[in-house]
Amino acid sequence: MDLNRIKAIPVILLGMACSPFMLHAQGIEFMHDLDAALVKAKAENKIVFIDFYTSWCGPCKTMSNEVFPLEKVGSFYNKQFISCKVQCDDNGVGVELGKKYQVNAYPTLMYLDKNGELLHSAAGSSSAEQFIELGKIALNPDRNLFSLIKEWNAGNRQEEFVSKYFKALKTAYRGEKLNNDFAIYFNDLTDKDKSKKSTFELTQYVKPVPFSPVFTYIEENRKKYDKSVGRAQIDKYIADSYLWYLKNMIQPKNLKEYYSAKARFKAKNYPFYEEFDMFYSAFEVMDSTGHIDVNEYMKRGDAFLKKYGKNNDSYTIALTSLLGNCVGKADEGVAGIKWMEDLLQRKRDPKYLDTYFYILWRNFHFDQALEIAKEIRANAISTNQSTKTIDSQVAMIQEYREKLAKRAAENKSK
Structure with missing residues (x-):
């Protein structure tokens, strides 16, 4: 046996693994120092692509x-x-860079010129094809966000451009600029243009919050939208805006502002206030540290859904989702399972199955969760969607079950 030849094999393989060709074939070559990346970009006259991510972000x-x-x-x-x-x-430095570049969602996929100025940005995961297309947009001086901002600043207010501009800002999660520029745009419109159907549709996309000038104008001028939009749609827009705006304010850092806003909402005397207030009451069991009394939450959720649950499917989804986040033991949050089963009995919408799957496994109803996973997977295949997410979740559950079984066996043997 030629020992020298055997010893040489790992060296050859190592050389192949480190070759530029193999690195290139493996995907994107990332740096981890933005200052160094900008220096290299200047030297090579290239744009910098940044993946802003966190350790806890699933889409990242x-x-x-x-x-x-x-x-x-x-x-x-x-x-x-x-x-x-x-x-x-x-x-450390990553946190500060996130603040500097106004990163508000993860992953944020951002493109800077060689001087570190924003050219384009988008948030969320995407397919390989969508990601490559995003890069092509960033490279195109006629299509990227920088060019749109430049055109906006030059005074272009044509309806088609304005729609493209605000949609680009929202996709990039430039919320502050989106809301400020839209308020300026809306304020400059005539009353007739403000009440156009196309303007209302754009407003729905931008989502100005209750008590803001744009929202207040629509709220106080509902009759002007009767012909172009319809009273029922305007009323639904106003109600839905208050519903989710106030619900999303129920966070430890916002509780004072939340109760103040709810009082202002109550003063408007909308007929749906009592229903919304009862919905909010479940979430109000959160204390100033963010701790939730799970038993009280389930009690209030039960009472609310029995009275109002059929009015809006989103009530059940919202209540169950938070309960799933708060539990993680066998049968700790079984009320959520019943909530979802009641909803699915009324309407077995495939988009509700993810929440049902989640609350099942969070209560350790693993066999039932895996059955629902099969349905989710079959639905994905039938609509030509990827099954990678549900497949990874199934693998996670199976691994977790094995750990629990091993731990139980160890405790039993002691």
Whole structure:
């Protein structure tokens, strides 16, 4: 046996693994220092692509595990960009960079010129094809966000452009600029243009919050929208806006502002106030530290859904989702299982199954959860959607079950 030849094999393989070709084929080549990336971008006259991510973000992991490593993605991005990863929950430079570049959602996929100025941005996970298309938009001076902002600042207020501009800002999670610029745009319109159906549709997309000038105008001028939009749609828009605006304010840091806003809402004497107030009461069991009394939450949720649950399916989804976040033991939150089963009995909408699956496994009803997972997977296949998410969740449940079984066996043997 030739021992020298055997020893040489690992060296050859190592050389292959480290070759530029193999690195390129593995996907995007990332740097982890933005300052260094900008220096390299200047030297090579390229744009910088940044993946702003956190350690806890599921969609970030999807991009990192399923999109960034693809050869076709690496082939495009390594040629066109200097790529950099920035972790925004590292308690250091990443946190500060997130603040500097106004990162409000994860992952944020951002493109900077060689001087560090924003060219384009979008948030959320995407397919490989969508991600490559996003890069092409960033490279195109006639299509990227920078060009749209420049055109807006130059005074373009044509309806088609304005729609494209505000949609680009929302996609980029530039919330502050979106709301400020839309308020300016709306204020400059004539009353006739404000009440146009197309303007209302854009307003629905931007979602100005209750008590803001734009929302208040629509609220106080409902009759002007009767012909273009219809009273029923306007009334629903106003009610839904209050419903979710106030519900989303129920957070430890916002409780004072929440109760103040709810008092202002009550003073308007809308007929749906009592229903909304009872819905909010379940979430009001949260204390100033964010702790939730689960038993009281389930008690209030039960009472509310028995009285008003059939009015809006989203009530059940919202209540069950939070309960799933708060439990993690066998039968700790079984009320949520019943809530979802009642909803699915009324309307077995495939989009509700994810929440049902979640509350099942959070209560350790693993067998039942896995049956629902089969249905979710079959629905995904029938609509040509990826099954990777549900497949990974099933794998996670099976691994978790094994750990619990092992722990139980160890405790029994003691």
